[in-house]
Amino acid sequence: MSLTEDELARHLRSLEESLLDPAFRRKSGQVAALLAGGFEEFGASGRVWTREQILELVATEKYDPPQVEDFRCALIAEGVALVTYRTVRTAPDSGERMATVRSSLWTERAGEWRVRFHQGTRAESPKTS
Secondary structure, three states, X not given: OOOOHHHHHHXXXXXXXXXXXXXXXXXHHHHHHHEEEEEEEEOOOOOEEEHXXXXXXXXXXXXXXXXXXXXXXXXXXXXXXXXXXXXXXXXXXXXXXXXXXXXXXXXXXXXXXXXXXXXXXXEOOOOOO
């Protein structure tokens, strides 16, 4: 599947947003289809997650999806893309806005894109107006 840079960015943003969608996350088979075999995540908490741990987590978690901002996609090499973006959540109890900057390394094999690595880093919360 040969995509233009804009098409690739839209496609990978759609996949990233799927991985943030609670309904999608509850279906571990769908999530598993997007995670590469050696997937690893460095979480915003500092914890390192394996593919198997993530699949266990998403099947049972209670989770409010964040908003995605500042999405960028760069083709690093043929079949390898880096996406970066910010997610913002508002805590239901306090109204506090919490931001995380995120990066994912996506690889393409036989026309299918899978995330190989993801990192979330807590960031300064955006100001509300």
